[in-house]
Amino acid sequence: MMNANKYSPGYFPPSHNEYRWVKKDHPDHAPAWCSVDLRDGNQALIVPMSLEEKLEFFQLLVRIGFKEIEVGFPAASQTEYEFLRTLIEQDLIPDDVTIQVLTQCREHIIRKTFEAIQGAPRAVVHFYNSTSKAQREQVFKKSKEEIKEIALEGARLVKQLSEEYDGNFLFEYSPESFTGTEPDFALDVCNAVIDIMEPTVERPMIINLPVTVEMSLPHIYANQIEYCSDRLHNRDAIILSTHPHNDRGTGVADTELALLAGAQRVECCLFGNGERTGNVDAVTLAMNMLVLGVDPQLDFSNMPEIVEIYERTTRMHVHERQPYAGALVFAAFSGSHQDAIAKGMKCKEEDPEGRWTVPYLPIDPQDLSRTYDADVIRVNSQSGKGGIGYILETKYGYNLPPKMREHFGYVVKDVSDRHHSELKPDEIFDIFKATYLNLDAPLLDIKEVHFLQGKNLKAVVTAVRQGLEEEWFATGNGRLNAVNNAIKQGTGLEYTLETYTEHSLSNNSSASAACYVGLLWPDGTRTWGAGTNSDIIFAGILALASAVNARFIEKDEVE
Template identity: 25%
Template sequence: MKDKLIIFDTTLRDGEQSPGASMTRDEKVRIAKALERLRVDVIEAGFPAASEGDFEAVQAVANSIENSTVCGLARALDNDIDRAGEALKGANSRRIHTFIATSPIHMQQKLKMSPEQVIEYAVKAVKRARQYTDDVEFSPEDAGRSEEDFLCRILEAVIDAGATTLNIPDTVGYSVPHEFGATIAHLIERIPNSDKAIFSVHCHNDLGLAVANSLSAVINGARQVECTINGLGERAGNAALEEVVMAIKTRHDVFPCETSLDTREIVTCSKLVSSITGFPVQPNKAIVGANAFAHESGIHQDGVLKNRETYEIMKAEDVGWAANRMVLGKHSGRNAFKSRMNELGFQFSSEEELNDAFVRFKQLADKKHEIFDEDLQALISEVSTDNDEENVKLVALKVCSETGETPCATVTIRIGQDEKTGSATGGGAVDASLKAIEALVKTGATLELYSVNNITTGTDAQGEVTVRLDKAGRIVNGLGADTDIVIASAKAYINAVNKLQSQDFRQHPQSGDV
């Protein structure tokens, strides 16, 4: 029997720290349910003390998930730990993950604390967390640049205090595989009570080594890997869950452990996270990229036709590609629509919500002959963001663009209960439309990113537009989809405007003084 490798997904916490990737409470619940279908062992739902909105999101996830353990992050502070304990109260299985920095530069420059004080805070935090749950995880932040002797001291102390999982984070992505693997092996060997805890790793991808470092740690004794869907995360991201899991599964001859994940759910989960966050997956991304199982070279095509294993080390079906081909159309009924939506992880809260979504589906079906799962994912995102809490809504849009003339746009939007109409010219139809909207809403934000991706193939495919706005350091992503790319752009901009106007400003989980 091989050891069990615990998969700890932090898409909803560390993944959300990507600039513009903040998620609503309902979006977090949808992703959490998709992770549960994927059979992820632990879902880190957020940082409850960061804001009231994040507290409510973690609470909602805890109350919605039945089989996976739900985890909340907390600094080594009493209030943080108490908020996490309260948010997780409704979970069938709960974990509190507390952390404090241990590298010399962090202790001296950020915390202004001595090593002895750091150990004291860590032990106190673990003991307090144990009042809420027996499942407590401790992380020495920036362990990759911490002194090994000090790591041994603090980890031994927190195990004695009741920590059951020790997570070793390469917080700034500084480590290289042989070095990081050796660190894990040394800690397990040197810490007298190491057998009383599971060793975990959390690697960042600043040097493109997050997955390699994680796998090296597994070979050297780590039995939990913290990762995210699509490698989402702050800066260059985290270790990609799909890459770690499929490496373990494909190279079972190398790794002395196995996961319990249903890998057929990987692609669906990837597309959901991409749709909600507005972060597209690059075509050549391993496992979940559009070209991951594509072959254009004649030599490769010939080999695959003769024997798939000549150029493919995995089956596309094993990660969910083949299972993602159900097609709906204009003649599909409500039951088929509702059933497929449920399979994609979206539960309608009322008949009114179902009716609204079905009307949108029929409208899309009039524009497109075939509706794929990717279209439904985009429709779900539209339904979940277009609700009564949205202050600004698109009513009408008219554009004029012809050769030799300056493009212009006239837009009508509803702000609260009032309708406003404005016009603008621009370098193109999209530019004119966004300028017309901005003239009405007057956010004063800077457009940092404008990105267009086709959701499916064909000239009638929906275009998915992502815009990123920055206002005084607050960064939000807006997402919009439509068969008309100009309308999709307007939807995306308005979606971002509504997020900017939201009062729920999510504080960075590691901001503030300890």
């Protein structure tokens, strides 16, 4: 039995807030994005990336549009160090990209870091020390003043070395475990660091207030951000940054509310990779902005490629239900969902402004290089006529009449149910052909039809019925009616031709017309047939013959 009494909140709400962020709907512009995949994300991997993999991942981040990329903790390992030197010495850093390195506020680590970034065209030196109550008391066993002095010593050394080493350096400070730190103390430490670093509007400094461990509901973090944002020294020369982890599963919400509360920059990882439950997911954050009409300034349009490179280089898996990126996030198996999506797609085509309002799809899958037939309408035993009909129409060009579409829906669902599997579009089309299309068995095969004009239109039908060729004659008030009468007289069958529709079939180069016929039999059952041919009259005849043959096809013959 779990014991809730052993837990108590470890966070510290600020003493006063204006709560201006509550009145905002959403961020109205993109933040500055910093990818920490190659540092925070990489150190969380069971098998960290090799030099070659890190270079490939770096290039991916550049293509996506990240202008700030934390490339490692160069004092932590030789691979980290070599990666950084490779980027600098081989001139692999684009002019508009700033690299970032992380260092603790410890002298030997800071010095090793500056050795690693010497000659960088532009680099952020990110220094930090932990300030939380728990770490002060349990790990360091130091007072607030002693913890503050660690930060100040680190700031002084960073500033000193930035003047001694060759390079273009910017600065970032983080009070690690900010969420477990008293806001007034975190603010005091940050302001003391700012006073030492003396940032200017032309060369601002980053103050990063990380959610090192999620401890509260997201609105508490937003309050902490707003409180500090209002009280930081030299605020115009400060870029307020956030680095949320996801321990409570609300990292995205933490970030979105922090942006409302004054944060201007986000440190994040693709697909939420990172320590423990991960960092905030850059993909979800950016796409959430996009669907609200805000340009995130990151390009995830080739999502399949991004997922492939990420999974291969990190050996991590993008979950099937991962927002925007998962293999099944756009998939609709439910019949009602499929029907709504299919109807929404029709409305979208008729909207002159091209607005995206399709039910169940907050974003157009094609914007992420996903396809409707392969990724959206997915067919299994839970599917309905709307989605199945949508696949036939959009992928193969067949627009079945409503009652035939319903009948085909049950046929497909029955096959899926008996096989306990999803059916791919080509499998659905194969079932359609076996059930309805140009059927020449088991009863009759129409070989030739001639029409004789006279007082009444006369059809001469040559057909093979159960292996024997026969010729039938009948009149009618139209060509299909005459052929229908000839078939009924030749076979002795009784039925009513209840439904007939036709349309051009542009998706198929070998046939220009498609026709559908529905027959009502004396016992109340209906059968359906479809015909395709370059001659629309003969396509209708083939559909009629198919509907007759369908009466005699056993269920297992369509699989």
